[in-house]
Amino acid sequence: MESEEHxxxxxxxxxxxxxxxxxxxxxTQFEELGAVGNRFLVGFHQGxxxxxxxxxxxxxxxxxxxIRANETERVLKYFEAGCVNTHDSVQNISKLHTCxxxxxxxxxxxxxxxxxxxxxxxxxxxxxxxxxxxxxYLMDNVTGEEFGPEATxxxxxxxxxxxxxxxxxxxVAMMGVIYSMVKNDYIMQxxxxxxxxxxxxxxxxxxxxxxxxxxxxxNDEIMHQAWRLIQ
Numbered sequence: 001m002e003s004e005e006h007x008x009x010x011x012x013x014x015x016x017x018x019x020x021x022x023x024x025x026x027x028t029q030f031e032e033l034g035a036v037g038n039r040f041l042v043g044f045h046q047g048x049x050x051x052x053x054x055x056x057x058x059x060x061x062x063x064x065x066x067i068r069a070n071e072t073e074r075v076l077k078y079f080e081a082g083c084v085n086t087h088d089s090v091q092n093i094s095k096l097h098t099c100x101x102x103x104x105x106x107x108x109x110x111x112x113x114x115x116x117x118x119x120x121x122x123x124x125x126x127x128x129x130x131x132x133x134x135x136x137y138l139m140d141n142v143t144g145e146e147f148g149p150e151a152t153x154x155x156x157x158x159x160x161x162x163x164x165x166x167x168x169x170x171x172v173a174m175m176g177v178i179y180s181m182v183k184n185d186y187i188m189q190x191x192x193x194x195x196x197x198x199x200x201x202x203x204x205x206x207x208x209x210x211x212x213x214x215x216x217x218x219n220d221e222i223m224h225q226a227w228r229l230i231q
Contacts, residue, residue: 184217
């Protein structure tokens with residue numbers, strides 16, 4: 001019985017570790033998408049700010065002296081246009097459109113990954129439940145229910161556990177925690193993108209860019225611990 005128990009635990013841990021590794025690969029893909037999305041968001045901000053730049057103040061003595069010194073039709077039209085080249089304006093309008101499309105595409109891909117992460121959490125929970133039902137003595141009364149995709153808080157026991165010899169439940173708990181963080185990060189990105197528009201203020205755009213890059217719902221230390229579980 002003891003030998004059989006050892007084999008079953010070894011097989012169970014191997015299966016859960018594989019699910020966990022695939023799960024973390026998808027988390028990495030989500031992070032890479034986030035970096036690309038951030039570039040689109042910054043590009044949208046820059047493009048909109050360019051189009052909003054105020055016209056040159058012609059009442060300035062310095063500006064008047066420059067105009068008088070170079071009073072050609074071309075220079076006058078350039079100043080009337082606010083010192084904005086028409087070609088540059090067209091390019092920035094195109095940039096805004098490209099960034100908006102890029103952000104929508106990002107959102108679609110990110111949502112797919114979040115859904116895949118949820119499937120992985122449900123899969124590992126099912127594996128734990130099956131193992132507990134078929135061989136309850138193996139799991140020592142541990143069930144998978146407490147580690148479902150609705151987990152929202154990080155249990156400090158993970159931080160204090162011996163990561164050199166992780167238990168099966170460490171992988172399951174960590175997946176629930178990381179899924180919650182990634183999902184909240186995705187929801188934040190979704191709200192930012194849905195709020196973007198030509199009327200978005202400079203302050204709003206700066207806040208959106210800062211929040212996106214800071215990723216307030218993601219705990220980097222927990223992410224580092226998750227990767228150490230694989231090593």
